[in-house]
Amino acid sequence: MFFSQPISMRAPLLTALSLHVSDNCFRARSLPLFLSVINNTLDSIEVDSGAGIGISSLVSNLAVQGMYIGVAALGISVLLAPIGGPSVPNLLTRQEAPYGVLGAEALLGLGVAVLVLYRGGLYESHGTEALAYGAAEAEQMRPLWQISGGESRTVPAICAIILWQLAIALAEELYYRGLIQSGARMLVSSLVSAGSLAESLPAHAVGDAVGELLALVAASSLFGLVHTEFDGMAGDEKGRWFRTTAGYGLLYGLLYTMSGRLAAPVFAHAGYNIGLCVRDWRRMRRTPVDELKQIFDAEKRVG
Numbered sequence: 001m002f003f004s005q006p007i008s009m010r011a012p013l014l015t016a017l018s019l020h021v022s023d024n025c026f027r028a029r030s031l032p033l034f035l036s037v038i039n040n041t042l043d044s045i046e047v048d049s050g051a052g053i054g055i056s057s058l059v060s061n062l063a064v065q066g067m068y069i070g071v072a073a074l075g076i077s078v079l080l081a082p083i084g085g086p087s088v089p090n091l092l093t094r095q096e097a098p099y100g101v102l103g104a105e106a107l108l109g110l111g112v113a114v115l116v117l118y119r120g121g122l123y124e125s126h127g128t129e130a131l132a133y134g135a136a137e138a139e140q141m142r143p144l145w146q147i148s149g150g151e152s153r154t155v156p157a158i159c160a161i162i163l164w165q166l167a168i169a170l171a172e173e174l175y176y177r178g179l180i181q182s183g184a185r186m187l188v189s190s191l192v193s194a195g196s197l198a199e200s201l202p203a204h205a206v207g208d209a210v211g212e213l214l215a216l217v218a219a220s221s222l223f224g225l226v227h228t229e230f231d232g233m234a235g236d237e238k239g240r241w242f243r244t245t246a247g248y249g250l251l252y253g254l255l256y257t258m259s260g261r262l263a264a265p266v267f268a269h270a271g272y273n274i275g276l277c278v279r280d281w282r283r284m285r286r287t288p289v290d291e292l293k294q295i296f297d298a299e300k301r302v303g
Contacts, residue, residue, distance in 0.1 A: 053160050057146035065167035072175040080179070085186055091178045091262045102263050109255060109264040113271025116251075122275055131283040131295065136237060138295050139230040144277050145296045149284050161277045162270075169270035170262075176223045176249065177256040177265055184215035212257055220249030248272070 073088045081087040089095065094102040133141060147164060151157040189211030224246025228238040252265035284292060 053148060053151050053156055054146045057143060058160055058164060061143050061147065061164055062167050065171040068171035069167075069174055072171065072179050075179045076174070076182070080183055080186065083186070086178065086182050086260075088174075088178075090260075091174070094261075102261070105259050105261060105263040106267045108259075109267030109269075110271045112251070112255065112264075112268040113275065116248075116268075116272055117275040122279055129283060130287040131280060131292065133295050134237075136230040136241070140227075141277075141280060142296050144280060145284065145292060148277075148281050149292060149296075152285065157281055158274075158278060161281065162274055165270045165273040165277060166266075168273065169266045172223070173252060173256070173262050173266045173269055176219045177253055178262060180222060181215045181219035181253055181256065184218045185211040187211075188214045216250065216253045216257065220246045220253050223249030223252075 076086065076088055076091070079085075143164070144161070148157040148160050151160070185208075189208050192210045224242040224244075227245035228241050248269075252269055255264040255268055256262060258264070
């Protein structure tokens with residue numbers, strides 16, 4: 001029971017749900033300095049966005065995602081695993097399940113991504129369509145321009161996109177599903193099991209069901225909110241982006257709930273993002289460089 005536990009046992013569950021606030025503080029204060037150090041260190045090998053892969057931008061983005069993976073893994077290991085929650089190995093590896101199960105979950109995630117992309121019209125012919133972004137889209141997708149926008153060869157561009165998006169998907173799924181959703185589920189399940197409802201119904205069954213539902217909603221909502229934090233996004237646009245990305249969060253959360261592991265949501269998340277990025281990279285190749293520089297002008301959109 002949650003209320004019968006000592007404060008030292010309850011605190012980790014509450015702390016897991018508060019990490020979203022500290023994560024935003026990190027972005028606002030420490031992240032710009034960290035990116036500056038990385039970019040300065042790699043300045044000598046930086047490839048301009050007009051010729052080839054942007055090595056410095058790719059490494060910078062991978063380093064940032066590596067930090068988020070570390071934060072999420074630490075949170076899971078320190079806050080959840082010691083009190084009966086999931087561990088990082090349980091979330092990422094097959095454990096007792098056959099290797100084929102983990103592969104099937106990854107294929108399920110990729111299949112979901114393909115289905116969502118297909119229903120969204122990604123595979124329709126785009127003809128000579130050029131890139132057209134609003135301010136918020138340009139803010140979000142600037143790394144794509146910096147990493148692959150100047151690469152005309154298909155294989156290197158797509159390989160860089162895959163590496164970048166796999167890192168993003170692993171970081172976000174480990175954080176939102178592995179830490180936030182799991183922590184919220186444990187918290188709500190404990191609260192419900194300790195409440196009066198448990199007197200007339202099996203406590204664990206009620207607590208688990210309510211915990212799964214509310215945790216899914218909470219993690220998906222946080223996932224949606226984060227994706228509205230871009231410069232130039234108006235109120236109506238924020239609402240639309242929130243609904244869309246929270247919906248994807250619900251989808252990834254359901255995949256996690258079904259399997260108990262992160263293979264399916266990671267590959268669904270990465271597969272969907274890769275499809276969108278490849279589409280937009282193709283559009284960049286049809287767009288004059290001067291127009292692209294105007295779209296992604298950092299001085300006008302960041303500050």
